[in-house]
Amino acid sequence: MDAKQRQQLQGFAIFLAVVAMAAFWMYWRAPKEAELAATRARLDSLQARVDSAKRDLARGTVEALRQRVRDY
Numbered sequence: 001m002d003a004k005q006r007q008q009l010q011g012f013a014i015f016l017a018v019v020a021m022a023a024f025w026m027y028w029r030a031p032k033e034a035e036l037a038a039t040r041a042r043l044d045s046l047q048a049r050v051d052s053a054k055r056d057l058a059r060g061t062v063e064a065l066r067q068r069v070r071d072y
Contacts, residue, residue, distance in 0.1 A: 001009075056065050 053065070056068065
């Protein structure tokens with residue numbers, strides 16, 4: 001293999017590596033990041049509910065809290 005062919009092969013290998021990284025990002029990493037963001041949002045929402053329940057529990061009795069949940 002002469003120098004020109006070797007350089008072309010290296011260029012093609014670099015091109016394939018860039019395409020593989022782009023495909024990895026578009027088809028695997030980006031959707032996982034979106035899923036992670038949705039999971040974090042849900043976790044934050046649930047944590048806010050838990051914190052609210054803790055505050056309510058600190059203010060009143062368990063039975064009063066249960067009644068509020070039933071009413072809700």
